[in-house]
Amino acid sequence: MIEGVEIKKLRLIPDERGFVLEILRSDDNLFMKFGQVYISVAYPGIVKAWHYHKIQTDFFTIIKGMAKVVLYDYREDSKTYKEINEFFIGELNPLLIKIPPLVLHGFKPLGNEPAYLLNIPTEVYNYENPDEYRIDYKSKEIPYQW
Numbered sequence: 001m002i003e004g005v006e007i008k009k010l011r012l013i014p015d016e017r018g019f020v021l022e023i024l025r026s027d028d029n030l031f032m033k034f035g036q037v038y039i040s041v042a043y044p045g046i047v048k049a050w051h052y053h054k055i056q057t058d059f060f061t062i063i064k065g066m067a068k069v070v071l072y073d074y075r076e077d078s079k080t081y082k083e084i085n086e087f088f089i090g091e092l093n094p095l096l097i098k099i100p101p102l103v104l105h106g107f108k109p110l111g112n113e114p115a116y117l118l119n120i121p122t123e124v125y126n127y128e129n130p131d132e133y134r135i136d137y138k139s140k141e142i143p144y145q146w
Contacts, residue, residue, distance in 0.1 A: 001080075001085060002071055002073045002078075002080045002083050002085050002103060003073065003075075003078050003079050003080045003100075004078075004098075004100035004103070005071060005085060005097065005098060005099060005100065005103065006030045006097075006098040007087070007095050007096065007097050007098070008024075008028065008030060008095065008096040008098075009094070009095060010022060010023060010061065010094035010095060010096055012094060021063070021094060023059075023061055023063075023096055023118065023120070024059055024096060024120050030059075030096075030098045032057055032122050033122050034120070034122070035056070035120075035121045035122045035123040035124045036120075036121060036123075036124050036125065037118065037119070037120050038118075038119055038125075039063070039116055039117065039118055039119075040116075040117045040119065041114050041115070041116050041117070042067070042107060042108065042109050042114060042115050042117070043109065043114050044109050044111065044112050044113065044114065045109075046108070046109065047106060047107075047108045047137045047146045048106055048107055048108070048117075048137075049070065049104075049105070049106020049107065049108070049137040049146065050072065050104040050105070050106050050134065050135040050136070050137055050139070050142060051104065051105065051106065051132055051133060051134045051135070052074060052101070052102055052103060052104045052105065052133050052135075053101050053102075053121075053123075053131045053132060053133070054101055054102065054131055054133070055101055055123055055131045056101060056121045056122055056123040056131050057098060057099065057100055057101060057121065057122045058097075058098075058099040058105065058119050058120075058121050058122075059096055059097070059098055059099070059119065059120040059121070060089075060096070060097045060099060060105070060107070060117060060118075060119055061089065061094065061095065061096045061097070061117070061118050062089050062090035062091070062094075062107075062115050062116065062117055062118075063090075063116050063117075063118045064090070064091065064113075064114070064115070064116035065090050065091065065109055065110070065111070065113045065114055065115040065116060066088065066089070066090035066091060066092055066093075066109070066110040066111060066115065067088075067089060067090055067107045067108060067109050067110055067115035067117065068086060068087070068088055068107065068108050068110055069086075069087045069088075069089055069097060069105065069106075069107045070084065070085070070086050070087075070105065070106055070107070070108075070144060070146075071084065071085040071086075071087075071097075071099060071103050071104065071105050072084050072103065072104040072105070072142050072144060073102075073103055073104075074102050074103060074104045075102045075103070082143070084143070084144055088110065090110070090115065104135065104142065106137060106146075108146055
């Protein structure tokens with residue numbers, strides 16, 4: 001596992017009315033702080049990658065559909081520099097993934113349905129000076145083929 005990455009198996013609580021899926025609680029060991037919450041949807045066949053942050057930590061989960069989430073350790077001073085982690089998460093495998101700064105990440109829907117990613121980053125999005133950096137998902141710089 002890439003240094004600083006953590007996963008949490010999500011708790012699904014069903015009853016006769018439906019279910020509740022707990023995602024992140026302030027008393028979780030991996031909780032840091034709250035910035036904002038947003039949803040990013042990817043259509044089948046689309047890759048949303050690569051990007052990273054210098055300050056922000058992301059907390060990814062897939063709330064609808066299934067997706068492949070891939071991480072690449074871009075930190076030269078890390079014990080896991082250039083390591084790749086691949087996760088298959090979503091309705092059939094509800095996980096929360098903590099993604100530290102400078103770890104490149106992206107996701108791709110699996111199957112024929114869109115994937116709905118919920119992110120709970122530690123920072124609010126700064127429209128004037130965004131903490132968001134991109135590398136093309138086809139870049140030869142990263143040894144991974146989507």
